[in-house]
Amino acid sequence: MERQRFEYDSNQRTNYSALTQITLTDTDIHWVVNAKQYSLSLNHIIGVAHTKDRYFTSCCGSNPLELAAMRIKQIPTGRWSIFAFNINLDENGNVSKPTLREIVFSSASVDAENCVQTIREALGPSDKKYLFVLNPFGGQKKALKIYHKIVLPIIKIAGLEHLHELRETRYVNHASEIARDLDYTKYKVIASISGDGVFHEIVHGLLSRPDWELAKDLPIATIGGGTANGIGKNLDLEYQELATLAILKGKTCKFDVMAVIQNSKITYSHLSLTWGFVADVDIESEKWRAIGQIIDFRHYKGKLYMLPKENASDYVNVDANVTQMFHGPSCKYISINNDSYTTWPIQIETLNVPWIATDFIACPSTRIDNGFMDVVYTTEMNRSGALSCVIDTERGMHMTVDKVKHEKVVAFVLDPHGHQDSDSANLIEKDNILDLSGERIPYELVQVECLPQILNIIVPDWNDRERWEKKFYKDFPKANKLS
Numbered sequence: 001m002e003r004q005r006f007e008y009d010s011n012q013r014t015n016y017s018a019l020t021q022i023t024l025t026d027t028d029i030h031w032v033v034n035a036k037q038y039s040l041s042l043n044h045i046i047g048v049a050h051t052k053d054r055y056f057t058s059c060c061g062s063n064p065l066e067l068a069a070m071r072i073k074q075i076p077t078g079r080w081s082i083f084a085f086n087i088n089l090d091e092n093g094n095v096s097k098p099t100l101r102e103i104v105f106s107s108a109s110v111d112a113e114n115c116v117q118t119i120r121e122a123l124g125p126s127d128k129k130y131l132f133v134l135n136p137f138g139g140q141k142k143a144l145k146i147y148h149k150i151v152l153p154i155i156k157i158a159g160l161e162h163l164h165e166l167r168e169t170r171y172v173n174h175a176s177e178i179a180r181d182l183d184y185t186k187y188k189v190i191a192s193i194s195g196d197g198v199f200h201e202i203v204h205g206l207l208s209r210p211d212w213e214l215a216k217d218l219p220i221a222t223i224g225g226g227t228a229n230g231i232g233k234n235l236d237l238e239y240q241e242l243a244t245l246a247i248l249k250g251k252t253c254k255f256d257v258m259a260v261i262q263n264s265k266i267t268y269s270h271l272s273l274t275w276g277f278v279a280d281v282d283i284e285s286e287k288w289r290a291i292g293q294i295i296d297f298r299h300y301k302g303k304l305y306m307l308p309k310e311n312a313s314d315y316v317n318v319d320a321n322v323t324q325m326f327h328g329p330s331c332k333y334i335s336i337n338n339d340s341y342t343t344w345p346i347q348i349e350t351l352n353v354p355w356i357a358t359d360f361i362a363c364p365s366t367r368i369d370n371g372f373m374d375v376v377y378t379t380e381m382n383r384s385g386a387l388s389c390v391i392d393t394e395r396g397m398h399m400t401v402d403k404v405k406h407e408k409v410v411a412f413v414l415d416p417h418g419h420q421d422s423d424s425a426n427l428i429e430k431d432n433i434l435d436l437s438g439e440r441i442p443y444e445l446v447q448v449e450c451l452p453q454i455l456n457i458i459v460p461d462w463n464d465r466e467r468w469e470k471k472f473y474k475d476f477p478k479a480n481k482l483s
């Protein structure tokens with residue numbers, strides 16, 4: 001593309017006017033203004049469109065995304081814009097809230113049409129639909145607002161309004177039904193606009209289909225719209241703008257899933273299984289910060305059997321009778337000898353991801369795609385010990401506490417009733433909690449196995465999954481190795 005008149009118009013209303021040359025490569029757009037070079041990654045571009053020269057300000061307040069979406073025209077006028085997000089990372093790799101950038105070009109109408117078409121093709125046209133599953137009642141009931149103010153304008157700017165579909169969940173497990181009954185061949189992605197609860201339902205729904213072996217390839221994604229949006233934190237997608245951009249770009253990575261069996265019933269889940277005081281805090285107060293206010297510190301004693309990654313090959317033993325009882329991927333270690341319990345823990349967290357809440361990194365060395373779960377547990381802990389484990393949760397300080405142990409496993413069994421002694425004889429077990437990815441499950445023996453790299457999850461190009469562990473060693477140089 002050559003000799004386009006170029007203007008730059010940002011939120012700061014900086015304007016240039018000059019003849020420029022635009023170069024398009026596989027990864028970037030470059031242009032020159034007044035001998036100065038500029039470039040933009042295609043991964044950060046939302047879309048390219050013909051635009052009106054009028055700037056609206058009143059009807060949608062000052063939301064730049066809505067204002068930009070209103071200025072899009074279908075017919076070429078000679079004026080066209082590239083819309084992108086400014087993506088800024090700090091020294092630790094944390095991404096800040098993105099700002100919208102618009103680069104406005106003027107040229108003859110026919111050239112404008114060529115430029116818009118060429119760049120659209122470079123951005124990767126889609127013929128499949130983007131499915132958004134929205135829980136209007138999750139968290140602070142903000143998901144619909146997030147959809148209208150952020151997701152939909154971005155979809156419009158990308159020129160994909162006709163290819164997007166919105167389904168609102170009407171009841172518990174509705175998202176599972178949607179994922180289970182979906183004609184996955186028609187969709188490019190299934191994304192929740194919700195908290196971790198609805199995302200968990202989508203994971204379960206996809207994997208419990210009779211044709212799960214085909215459906216599992218459909219990329220999954222989440223745009224945070226609930227109370228706990230733990231999965232987004234792990235993928236550097238805390239801002240809904242960035243989560244939507246990543247969905248448009250479609251980059252994926254493999255994602256391990258936990259197969260959780262209770263009473264021959266299987267549930268597939270993505271985040272964590274917690275038991276003991278950690279579960280109490282997640283379910284009961286929903287706020288890690290409130291841990292200091294836990295007055296009634298319960299005493300737990302359960303039995304735990306772990307199958308460390310080193311011993312995994314000794315135990316492959318598929319029990320056909322059990323695996324045939326449900327649709328979905330079968331478990332290799334279904335017959336692990338759960339009589340040989342090795343540990344008597346008082347609390348455990350089992351993780352598929354480092355962050356189980358946006359302010360709690362439960363294990364910095366956990367990877368979403370390494371085929372293992374990290375079990376973090378304690379066998380002795382008093383109230384003050386418990387409190388010392390949950391201050392500074394954003395840096396993972398509990399992993400430096402002596403009494404906190406850690407194992408990488410391929411499977412484990414937890415019997416929460418495991419050990420009754422005089423201390424625990426008066427436990428009121430109905431109040432005790434087993435928490436699977438933020439939701440309460442029956443308080444009974446649970447067998448969990450990691451299904452390695454079974455799903456595809458949307459990730460942004462700036463997500464460095466090693467960085468949590470590096471930061472942990474930087475913060476706590478004397479800490480024991482976690483991997």
Ligand SMILES: Nc1ncnc2c1ncn2[C@@H]1O[C@H](COP(=O)(O)OP(=O)(O)OP(=O)(O)O)[C@@H](O)[C@H]1O
Nearest residue numbers: 138139169170171172194195196197198226227228
């Ligand atoms: N229309 C609905 N009415 C009631 N519950 C629903 C509805 N749609 C989904 N749910 C349930 O709401 C739960 C929580 O949803 P979501 O993932 O959006 O938020 P969360 O952050 O996990 O939890 P929270 O409710 O605390 O925000 C899910 O387990 C889901 O089953």
